[in-house]
Structure formats: C-alpha cells, structure tokens
Amino acid sequence: xxxxxxxxxxxxxxxxxxxxxxxxxxxxxxxxxxxxxxxxxxxxxxxxxxxxxxxxxxxxxxxxxxxxxxxxxxxxxxxxxxxxxxxxxxxxxxxxxxxxxxxxxxxxxxxxxxxxxxxxxxxxxxxxxxxxxxxxxxxxxxxxxxxxxxxxxxxxxxxxxxxxxxxxxxxxxxxxxxxxxxxxxxxxxxxxxxxxxxxxxxxxxxxxxxxxxxxxxxxxxxxxxxxxxxxxxxxxxxxxxxxxxxxxxxxxxxxxxxxxxxxxxxxxxxxxxxxxxxxxxxxxxxxxxxxxxxxxxxxxxx
Amino acid sequence: xxxxxxxxxxxxxxxxxxxxxxxxxxxxxxxxxxxxxxxxxxxxxxxxxxxxxxxxxxxxxxxxxxxxxxxxxxxxxxxxxxxxxxxxxxxxxxxxxxxxxxxxxxxxxxxxxxxxxxxxxxxxxxxxxxxxxxxxxxxxxxxxxxxxxxxxxxxxxxxxxxxxxxxxxxxxxxxxxxxxxxxxxxxxxxxxxxxxxxxxxxxxxxxxxxxxxxxxxxxxxxxxxxxxxxxxxxxxxxxxxxxxxxxxxxxxxxxxxxxxxxxxxxxxxxxxxxxxxxxxxxxxxxxxxxxxxxxxxx
Numbered sequence: 001x002x003x004x005x006x007x008x009x010x011x012x013x014x015x016x017x018x019x020x021x022x023x024x025x026x027x028x029x030x031x032x033x034x035x036x037x038x039x040x041x042x043x044x045x046x047x048x049x050x051x052x053x054x055x056x057x058x059x060x061x062x063x064x065x066x067x068x069x070x071x072x073x074x075x076x077x078x079x080x081x082x083x084x085x086x087x088x089x090x091x092x093x094x095x096x097x098x099x100x101x102x103x104x105x106x107x108x109x110x111x112x113x114x115x116x117x118x119x120x121x122x123x124x125x126x127x128x129x130x131x132x133x134x135x136x137x138x139x140x141x142x143x144x145x146x147x148x149x150x151x152x153x154x155x156x157x158x159x160x161x162x163x164x165x166x167x168x169x170x171x172x173x174x175x176x177x178x179x180x181x182x183x184x185x186x187x188x189x190x191x192x193x194x195x196x197x198x199x200x201x202x203x204x205x206x207x208x209x210x211x212x213x214x215x216x217x218x219x220x221x222x223x224x225x226x227x228x229x230x231x232x233x234x235x236x237x238x239x240x241x242x243x244x245x246x247x248x249x250x251x252x253x254x255x256x257x258x259x260x261x262x263x264x265x266x267x268x269x270x271x272x273x274x275x276x277x278x279x280x281x282x283x284x285x286x287x288x289x290x291x292x293x294x295x296x297x298x299x300x301x302x
Numbered sequence: 303x304x305x306x307x308x309x310x311x312x313x314x315x316x317x318x319x320x321x322x323x324x325x326x327x328x329x330x331x332x333x334x335x336x337x338x339x340x341x342x343x344x345x346x347x348x349x350x351x352x353x354x355x356x357x358x359x360x361x362x363x364x365x366x367x368x369x370x371x372x373x374x375x376x377x378x379x380x381x382x383x384x385x386x387x388x389x390x391x392x393x394x395x396x397x398x399x400x401x402x403x404x405x406x407x408x409x410x411x412x413x414x415x416x417x418x419x420x421x422x423x424x425x426x427x428x429x430x431x432x433x434x435x436x437x438x439x440x441x442x443x444x445x446x447x448x449x450x451x452x453x454x455x456x457x458x459x460x461x462x463x464x465x466x467x468x469x470x471x472x473x474x475x476x477x478x479x480x481x482x483x484x485x486x487x488x489x490x491x492x493x494x495x496x497x498x499x500x501x502x503x504x505x506x507x508x509x510x511x512x513x514x515x516x517x518x519x520x521x522x523x524x525x526x527x528x529x530x531x532x533x534x535x536x537x538x539x540x541x542x543x544x545x546x547x548x549x550x551x552x553x554x555x556x557x558x559x560x561x562x563x564x565x566x567x568x569x570x571x572x573x574x575x576x577x578x579x580x581x582x583x584x585x586x587x588x589x590x591x592x593x594x595x596x597x598x599x600x
Binding site: 080081088091092096097099100103104111112113115116117180185212213214215216217219220223224227228229 | 397400401405406408409412416419420421422423424425426431471484489513514515516517518519521522525526529530531
C-alpha cells in the first residue's frame with residue numbers, strides 16, 4: 001500500500017498516522033535505509049530509490065505471508081465445505097436461492113456449504129472464507145481476488161398502507177416532518193450508524209430529521225417499512241426480494257450507493273473449484289435478471 | 303457498567319462457562335471496556351484461549367467493590383435505568399421473530415403511542431448491547447439474564463424437517479439412510495450452539511450425524527431447509543414463528559428438545575415504562591393466543 005504514499009496507506013488500513021509512523025520507523029531501523037523521499041516530511045508521498053528497490057521484495061513478503069495464512073487455514077478446514085461470508089440480507093435473498101439452484105449439479109453431491117452472515121471479529125477472520133459477498137476496504141482483500149461488484153442504489157420508501165393511513169403523500173422533503181421516519185441504530189449509540197442513516201444527516205437534498213423508530217438491523221428496516229411503520233431508507237433491489245408493496249417517495253432523493261464485492265479466495269481446494277465457478281455464474285445471472293448494476297472491476301491489492 | 307463488571311468477575315471466577323452471554327458478546331463488551339480504560343483486559347495465551355491480563359486480575363477486587371456499591375444503589379430504589387426508559391422503550395428480539403410476527407405488535411403499539419420513541423435491537427443472538435440497553439427481551443434462553451425478570455414463556459418443539467422439493471428429489475429419509483442426506487446445522491460457537499445442534503449429538507433416537515450445510519445464522523436454518531438444501535432441525539409451526547409455509551416433518555419418531563422463549567422485563571423500570579411494557583406483554587400474548595400457542599408461567 002505504501003506505493004501510493006504513506007498517508008494513503010495509513011488511511012486505507014485505518015491506522016493512526018502516529019502509530020503508522022512508529023511502525024515505519026521500526027521497519028526502517030531493521031532495514032537500515034529510509035523508504036520515503038524526504039523522510040522528515042509529514043506527507044511521505046514518494047518512495048525513495050531504496051524503497052523502490054525494496055518494493056518487489058516487500059510484495060513477495062506479503063505474498064508469502066498470505067500464502068502461509070491460507071495454508072494454515074486450509075490445513076485446519078474441511079476441503080469439502082464451501083465457506084461463504086455475506087451480509088445477512090443478500091445472503092438470504094440472493095446467495096441462498098442461487099445455492100439452492102446448485103443442488104441439482106454433480107459437484108454439489110460431494111460438497112457442503114457454511115454460510116456466515118455475522119460480522120467478522122478479527123483481522124484474519126476472512127481467511128477462513130472461500131467466497132466473500134460483502135463490502136470491505138481494499139486492505140481486506142489480501143487473501144482474495146475481487147471478481148465483480150454489485151452497486152445498489154437506495155432511496156426512501158413507504159408502504160401503500162402507511163400512506164393511506166396517514167393520508168399525506170410527501171411531495172417535498174419538507175413534507176417529511178409530519179411523517180414517522182425510521183432510522184438505524186439505537187438511542188444509546190447513534191454514531192455507530194451514521195453511514196446507514198444518510199437520510200437523517202441533512203444531506204442528499206433532505207433536512208436533518210429525528211427518527212421515531214430506531215432499528216439495529218438493516219434487514220429489519222425494510223420489513224418495518226412494509227409493516228406500515230413509516231418512511232425509511234431501503235435498497236431499491238429489496239423491492240424485488242418480496243417487498244413489492246413498497247413505494248418510493250420523493251423519487252428524486254437518492255442515497256449513497258451500497259457496494260457489495262463478490263471475491264474469491266486466492267487458494268481454493270480443488271474439490272470446491274467447480275462449485276465456486278458455478279456460484280459465480282449463477283450470481284451474475286441472478287443479478288442480470290434483477291437488473292442490478294454489476295461493475296466488473298477486479299483484482300486484489302496484494 | 304454493572305453487566306461489564308459482572309461478566310468480568312464471572313469470567314475470572316469460572317471462565318467462559320460462567321458467562322451468561324456468548325463468548326463473542328463478552329469479547330465485544332471487554333473491547334469496549336478496554337477502550338474506555340485504555341488498558342488491555344483480555345489476551346490470547348499460547349494455547350489460543352482467551353485469558354485475563356495481569357491488569358484485569360488486579361482490577362477484580364475493585365470491580366467487586368464497584369459492583370457492590372452499584373447494586374446497593376439499584377436495589378435501594380435509586381433507579382439507574384430511568385434515564386434510559388423515560389422516553390424510550392427498547393426491545394431485544396431475534397431478527398426472524400421481528401420480521402415475521404413481532405413487527406405487527408410494534409405497529410399496534412406505535413398506533414397507540416405515536417409519540418413514544420421505540421428502539422428495536424433485532425439480532426441473531428443475545429448481544430451485550432441488547433442486555434445492556436433493552437427494556438424488554440424476548441428470547442430463547444436457559445437460566446436467567448442479569449437484571450431481567452422472566453414474565454412468561456412459549457415453547458418451541460423441535461423435530462427434523464425438509465421441504466417438499468427436497469423429499470421429491472431424494473425420497474422420504476429413513477434412519478438407516480440418514481448419512482446419505484445433506485444435514486443442515488448451526489456453525490456458530492455461542493453457548494447455545496450445542497442445543498441448536500441437538501440432532502448431531504447422537505441422542506434423540508438418532509445416530510451421530512455429520513452436517514455439511516452450515517450457517518452461523520439461526521434465521522437461515524429454516525430458510526435453507528425451505529430452499530431444499532437438506533434436512534434441518536427446526537421447531538414446529540414454522541408459519542407462526544418464521545412466516546414460512548409449513549415444512550414436512552421427517553423421521554416423526556424423532557422428538558427434539560423443547561426450548562422456551564421468555565418475555566423478560568428489565569428490573570426496576572419506572573411506572574410509566576412498566577405500563578408500556580405491559581402493553582407489549584398483551585400484544586405479544588394476543589398474537590400467540592390467536593395462533594393457539596399456549597402461554598406458560600413459571
């Protein structure tokens with residue numbers, strides 16, 4: 001990551017710059033040379049000539065580390081269980097139906113699956129997965145190749161029942177003040193959900209709003225909108241996951257896109273290769289059928 | 303804070319078996335405590351198990367002292383929770399229950415009290431945040447949750463189920479041929495994992511089975527069964543509890559465990575909050591009564 005500058009590397013790894021600097025200084029002490037031009041400059045954007053020469057070795061070092069971690073995980077894992085880590089909502093509504101289609105294939109008879117939808121807790125947790133279908137930072141893709149990305153738009157939705165009950169269809173952002181607004185999180189920890197609460201922040205053409213109901217799980221908010229509890233942020237594609245009774249209110253209001261990467265581990269046990277390939281194809285077909293936007297940027301940073 | 307200290311002391315005195323929350327929730331709780339103290343509480347020893355740091359061990363006598371003072375305060379009528387519950391009510395519940403039946407109870411409540419702020423913590427397992435913040439928790443649990451009173455419970459009777467499409471494709475499963483079937487199981491590592499995977503234990507008139515369709519989400523066990531991925535250990539009446547069309551029971555002589563989901567209320571809530579809690583109590587009970595689900599009292 002340091003190829004793009006030291007401060008960029010700190011940002012990407014969410015590392016405090018002071019702590020990053022002490023790591024860098026420790027590394028330079030071990031190596032016996034400086035890695036960046038003008039090492040006393042706070043920005044450290046350009047590699048020194050020694051840094052450039054060292055770069056291929058650093059890359060081999062990372063490869064070797066990645067390979068070691070993957071080997072350790074592989075030796076501890078069953079080679080006939082495909083481990084997939086996904087968000088709950090897309091695991092349930094997109095991945096599982098695709099996996100169900102695979103049950104007729106020959107490969108499926110000899111393999112199983114472990115679908116993990118919990119948040120990871122440790123930095124190496126992803127290494128146990130063969131396939132990721134989530135949104136990560138680039139630095140999380142050390143062990144994976146990103147194959148494609150779903151880019152999902154979101155807006156504000158309400159149910160027909162809610163709009164009929166309240167008898168007031170919002171025509172302008174100001175009209176929302178007389179509505180029940182749903183938000184993510186809980187009353188004790190609102191900051192943790194800032195990114196999901198785009199509609200409350202006073203941006204995206206909306207005024208700042210206070211939610212009347214807070215919900216901790218993104219999957220549940222769509223169900224709450226459908227149950228006439230109010231107006232809430234919903235990913236447009238959720239309407240295709242059985243929530244057909246939802247109406248987009250203020251169609252001109254578009255929230256930040258939600259990005260989900262389909263990534264495959266760099267080392268896959270031979271027994272699972274065919275299943276991973278088939279899952280990739282089925283997911284792409286399903287995305288195409290649902291007219292979801294697929295971005296084919298690929299690769300990994302390691 | 304009380305729960306953090308209680309869990310820290312429980313872990314010190316009895317290890318992870320003494321905890322009443324999943325180990326992952328305990329680690330989350332301690333991580334937050336660590337950042338508050340700016341000191342390490344937990345460390346991983348060479349055998350890969352999580353242990354207390356020397357700092358944490360030295361802190362235990364002080365934690366016990368703090369807890370005594372706090373508990374004295376709580377139980378002598380100084381209601382430490384009033385600030386949380388005065389204008390809000392927070393419900394901790396399983397995600398699948400919330401998205402299927404409980405959402406309608408929330409809707410009814412919201413109609414009666416449109417001004418009251420509601421917060422819903424819908425998760426796949428009991429989390430430290432849920433225990434710390436909820437006014438009501440509706441959950442399948444053994445033993446007690448600290449600072450919660452159990453009011454009543456419903457029973458879930460477990461058995462083995464498969465979808466019609468699965469049975470059409472692979473035939474009616476027999477005991478002798480179970481090893482040829484895909485078995486669905488829970489791959490999470492919380493305290494209730496072995497209870498969720500009762501069908502893999504070799505008890506309940508079943509041979510020792512190996513699972514090859516796994517998930518770390520209890521919600522998805524029913525979804526996987528209903529999608530025809532294999533045979534799942536699921537509770538009866540999936541339409542009532544999960545909103546799925548009923549599945550076909552297989553190996554009917556296999557009666558799994560009966561688990562209890564409790565309606566639990568935080569101790570010491572103020573009078574106004576208690577009235578709101580009782581409203582939820584009635585709404586939840588009404589739903590179950592309308593579906594002929596028996597309410598039990600201990």
